[in-house]
Amino acid sequence: MPPSSSPYLDTDAWGRALLRGAASWWHLLHFGAMVLVMALSPSTYNRANRATTSQYIYASTWQVLPWFTALAALLSLVLIRIVVVTALSYGLSQYALQMVVRVLVLELIPLSAALFVALRAGLTFNASLIVTPLKSFADPSPPLSLASLRHQYVPRVMASTFAVLTLAMVSSVIALVLAYLTVYGLTLWGLPGYTRTVGQVFDAAVTLGFALKTILFSLAVAVVPMAARLDPYQIATEDTVQPGAVRLFLVLLLIEAASLVVKYI
C-alpha cells in the first residue's frame, strides 16, 4: 500500500477535520454571541416572546425546582455531616464550616445544577428541533434568521440560563442553612461566628469567581447543545452521541478548571 493512501497519513482528511472543527467552534461562538445580543436587546421581550419565555422558564425551572432542591439538600446534608464529623474526630472542627461552604456552595452545587439542567433541558429538547441536515462542508447552511433566533432560540437559552442560576442559588442557600443547622443546631447564638466564617470564605475574588462561574455554566448549558444541534458540521458527522454533549462537558470542564486555577493557584 502506498503511504499516501494510509488513512493515518491523509493530510487532506486531517486538514478537513481541523477546518471542520474550527468552523464548528466558530459557529458555536457566533451563535452564542447572537443569542446573547438578542437576549440583551429590549425589543426581544415583546408580549409573545415574554409568554414563550415564561413557558420555558416554567418548564425548565418551576417544575424541577422542588425535586432538585430536595435532592441537593439531601446530598448536601450527607456531605456536611460527613465533613463535620470527620473534622471533629480529627480536632479540626473550626475548619469544617469553611470546607463545607467551599466544597458545596462554591464547587459542587453550581456544577450539579449545570449538569442537571443540561441533561434535562439542554439536551432533551434537541429532539424536538427540526433542522435541515446539511451533508457537505462545501455547502454550509444559510444563516439563521433573526426572527427565528428571537422567537425560537432566545427564550430557550434564557430559560436554561435562568434554570441553572435559580437551581444553583436556591440549593446554595439551602446548603448554607443546612450547614449552620448541622454545626450549631437550632439556635441563633452561632450566627455571628457563622456569618464571620461565610464572610471569610466569600471575599471579593471568590464571590466574583463564583458568580462568573455560575453564569458561564448557565450560558454553556443553554448555548452549547443548541448550537451543536444547529451546527451543520456536527450533523454531517452523524455521531451516535447526542450532539453537543461532549462539547458541553468539555466546556464545563474548562470553566471549572479555569475557576480552580484562578481561585487556588
Place this chain on the structure above:
Amino acid sequence: MEPQSESPSPSPSAIARVERKAILLLILISTLVLGFLLYVMYARGVFESTQQLVLISDDAEGVIVGMDLTFAGFPIGRVRRIELAPDGKARMVIDVPRKDAHWLRTSSIFTMERGMVGETHIRAFSGILTDPPLPANSERTVLRGDTSAEIPRLVATTRALLENLENMTGPESSINTSLGHLNTVTERLSGRYGMLTGVMGSEENAKKIIATLDRTNALLAKTDQRIYGPNGVMDGTQAAVTQLNAVLKEASVSLKKVDAVLAEAQAVGANARVASTDLGALRAEVEISLRKVSQLVDEVNRKWPFARDTELKLP
C-alpha cells in the same frame, strides 16, 4: 419540558398562570441574589464602622487578608491589608469595629502564633481593662511565636540528648562500668564475709581484718587484766594518789608556817620603815647643825682680817 409539545394551544388563563409563576421565580431569584450579596457584604464587615490598628512584625508569613484578630477567643478585628514597610517590617492593617474597640487598651499586647497545623492566629491580650482605650491608627509591635521555627532547635537538642543517652548506655559507658562494679560489689556482699568482703575487696583481706579483730580482742583482755586486775596499774595508781594526798596535807601545814614567817617579816618591815622615818629627822638635824657650822665658818671668815671674798655663799 417542551411547552409546545405539552400544550400545543394553551388557553390564555394557563399562559397567564405560567407567566405569574415565571415572574414569581424571577422575583425569588432576584431576592435571593440580592439577599445573598447583602449577607456576604455584612459578613465581610462592609456596613461596620471601624477603626484602624497597625500591627508590625518582622515576618507576616501565614497572615492572610480577612484573617481574624481575636480577643479571649472572640473575633474583634479583621486583617484588611498587609504591606511591607520601607524598614523591611511587615505592617498588618487591621479593621477593628468600633463596638469591639473598647477591648483594646493602651496596655494591650498582640501576639501572632503559628502552629504546626492550621492557620496563624493573631491574638490581643488586655490585662488592665481600666487603662485608656487604644486610639485609632495606633501602631503596635506584635509578639511572634512560631512552632515550626522551634522545630530545628528542638530536633538539634533532641539529637544531642539522644547522643548523650547513647553514650551513657553504650558498652564502654560510665554507667555500664559503674553497674558492673556495683554488680561485683553486690556479689561480694552476698559472699561469705558479706559487706567486709565488699569493703576490703577480697576474702583474704576480710580474713585478715577478722584475724586482726581477734588479736585486738585478746590484747584488750590482757590489757584489762593488767590495768584493772589485782596488783594492776590501777591499784598502784590508787596507792600513789593516797600518798599524794598525805604529802599535800603536809605541804599545807608547811605553807601555814611560811605564812606566819611572812607575817613576822611584815612586822620587821614596818619597824624598818619607822626607823627610816627617824633617820630622816636625824638627817634634818645634822643638816641644821651643818648649816649652823657653815654659818659659823662664814662668820669667822667675815671676821677674819685677810678675808677679801665678801661674796655670800648659800649652802
